[in-house]
Amino acid sequence: MSIALARTRPVYDLHEVQGALERNRGRSPELDVFYERMLETGAERFVTTPSSIDALDPLFEECPNFDEVLDDLARYLRLAYAGNKAFGGAGVMQILLLGGPGVGKTHFAKRLARAMQTDCELISMNALSAGFVITGSSASWRGAKCGKVAKRLVRGEYANPVIVLDEVEKASGSTQSDPLAALYQLLEPETACAFRDEFIDVDIDASQIFWVLTANSVEGIPHPLLNRMAIYEVPAPTLEQAAAIAQRMYTGLLGELNLAAFDPRLGDVVLDKLAGVSPRDLRKTLLDALGYAVAAGREHVVAADVPIKATPGKGRIGF
Template structure:
């Protein structure tokens, strides 16, 4: 076992549980030799050839990491008060991997909730906790059908999918991949954009996932899957049955004030110019911010910081918020 340590941006110390091979280099060499032996214009398969050469150059080994012991997740519970149930599930998985030779495995999860409640922010926080970074796959895109599994190499403009890129170009065998707005995936008679997930969300079949571009089996069994949706309509039952489903509520009015305060402090601490502003936000500012969805708060606060700085003040007032931000109702928030 490799016991070297990596330090994540979250300040958690992460031991390398093991070094794991994510593909068989012999298979890649066979594919590459086959390309070299083909007749015709050598430029025809240039992209595929470059992909195989990149795989061999990087090698098959990737770090499979997990937090050291059970990390103190108090700050996450504090930052994400409406994600308590989801965070509890993460802690259970971390506890299982503690004091063992096993790597961290997290059951694929679906986060259900209205737009703006913090689903993507949670995914980034989890990736930061694990230390592997986050890869976003926006299924609302028109090209979403090819994003996960890649497109066949004989097609013009073909390229590998996001899963392949995360494992081959990244450093880790267990990256966090977020399939955003899975309920908005468009499909047609020729291709099911969710088709790749049937195998990828199953641990056994994910161990030999074949990207349609590279056509080389890769081990995607350790990927940490997070999917998000507004509701379950449009998501096939076989996909739902492969995940733990969590309904994430909108923050209560009190939780929204707490989130706004934490966000103010986080932004202030993250910038050198933050020292020019008061350590605590005013009550009126928090009241106005609490009417916004969490993902809108950051934008509003950045505008407010800028306006206060232009006016030479250390305290942010509600008038510093963007026009219209303070007039929003609490639609979507729990009372």
């Protein structure tokens, strides 16, 4: 589905950047270079809007266990069209996806960004102990640099990227550095429009960011943060859904690999075996299965081609 780039939006004030550059000149060469790049690239960034109210429909098939989330997002998209507004900002609720490892939370966020035809930034919050990863660090510090939010908005093409904070319940902090503190401002469009990264020290408009937080549970997530999110419990795919996902991914791989001679359908025995594979491991498993089939001189996959490997330890983030 094509996406119309309907409008642009300034994400910072060029005059403010020029003034900051003049005040800083010579104090921090790295910051000078950053300001100069901001001036060179300009302040305008695209705000993407899906070209149709049906733009999210493919996700209902690709991520069938996310139907509750998609139902709400589809309504927000219709609201955006009804009011001739961008799909994002104050027009949507930022979302928190709850579910065990491997249910597809991170994949869903990436797929949503692709449907919106915008950037996707993944920030793992696992054991993150300092907020500067999000907010940047003061230019007076040794090795200072901007945070990932400002970097994405300044160096990217879009004002409305999807930013994924993965395993947000595992973020840790101290009285000096709370990695979640900046989110209270960033999740409110009224305050996010004047977000100030500590390294850049100029206002950045982060109000159009589409935030997706993921967690295994709400335990450890502050209540004020939960109150700012639409919270969804994401179940693991059913066996039927898992089979449909595997068949769809297999069909896509045949096209990618130019394997037109291969049987377009996977057999029931193969699909039953693939149903036990975590969605995040499914692509590699199918690639391996196709490789075994080719090596055996066959143009179809059999159950013996499907390698089922035990994953040591606890599953990692993602899909």
